[in-house]
Amino acid sequence: MPKKALKYVIIGNGHAGNSAAETLRKGNPEADIVIISSKPTHYFDHSLLAAFLLEKKDITTLYLYPYTWYKEHNIVLRLNQTVTRVFPDKHQLMLSHNERIHYDKLLIASGAKPKLPESLSRYRDLFTVFTDAVDAMKLRERLGQVRHVTMVGGDSVGLHLAGSILKLGKSITFILNEYNFWPLEYDESVKNKLIGCLKKKHIEVIADDLTTEIVRDGAGINVMTKNGKIIKTDLAFLTSGMVPTLDFLDGSGIDMQTGILVDEYLHTSAQDIWAAGECATVYYPELKDYRQTTGEINAKLLGSVSARNMLDEKVPVSLGEPGKITIEGEDFITYGWKGFSIDL
Secondary structure (H helix, E strand, C coil), rough: CCCCEEEEEEECCCCHHHHHHHHHHCCCCCEEEEEECCCCCCCCCCHHHHHCCCCCHHCCCCCCHHHHHCCCCCCCEEEECCCEEEEEEHCCCEEECCCCCCCCCCECCCCCCCCHHHHHHHHHHHHEEECCHHHHHHHHHHHCCCCCEEHHHHHHHHHHHHHHHHCCCEEEEEEEECCCCEEEECCCCHHHHHHHHHCCCCCCEEEEECEEEEEEECEEEEECCCCCCCCCEEEEECCCCECCCCCHHCCCCCCCCCCCECCCCCCCCCCCCCCEEEEEEEEECCCEEEEEHHHHHHHHHHHHHHHHCCCCCCCCCCCCCCEEEEEEEEEEEECCCEEECCCC
16 A cells, blocks of 8 residues: 655745745655645745835736746645644644644744734724735835825834835835834944934934824824824834734644744644744754744745755754845845845
């Protein structure tokens, strides 16, 4: 009787999930591989999203792989499917419509979502986010009526987005503080250098202040700060970093802190379950400590490493190389991003 093929299931259709799927297929041509994603579109290059706002291209031009790639590699891609529970003892997961899916080995690569400070949670519906293809398409349609935008926080997403918005002739205000600046090196000297560079680009910077209230004002929005500033704006972007998407793991028994705790082989506390990308808090032997991972460089690397360990290769993870963001000719170190320039 022939040996049954292993079934690998991947939760998440981003850089980590797709890197893992490609590595698994190369390592096991006969395995069943399934990618499950809550998103309506498949894998695209996030680093191109900001530039997409400037071009009249179709969103499909951002896809790294066409739909046919999945069929050619015998990978089942299930979009618009939300995982609600994971049952490690049964080697099963449940989808929102109560379908149960069996796995032999599971990779959790569910990524992260924009971090909304608890003090601003009641203003959730007034924020604009910029994390996926749907966000990019909606924003491109609206930008013709927009004159001014406000970045609440100063993460890499916000800086990258600012580069495109500047090229469209819009005005920008950044509300910067150390609690929201992610995932960049950030101390007093970096802060002062950054403020100087942004101001040279005619960007208003409000530093060492906190957003306290956001209210609708006709077709626009008023953003108010702790120190009494009122910014009249058309759009308020939430750019305060990201937090892992882990709600579906409640009750699973998998060890978590900020993210899913994994060892240097990206294995979780549960048998036959690994985690990679921005949902994982990884133990790095070089640091002898855990670190939350960010950005597409880390996601691709961890996706590949996790897959090799799912194939029983026993490969430890290593720290990725930092990238840099260039503003007015000055470089700022960032972790997990390829890096980019917002200079015109």
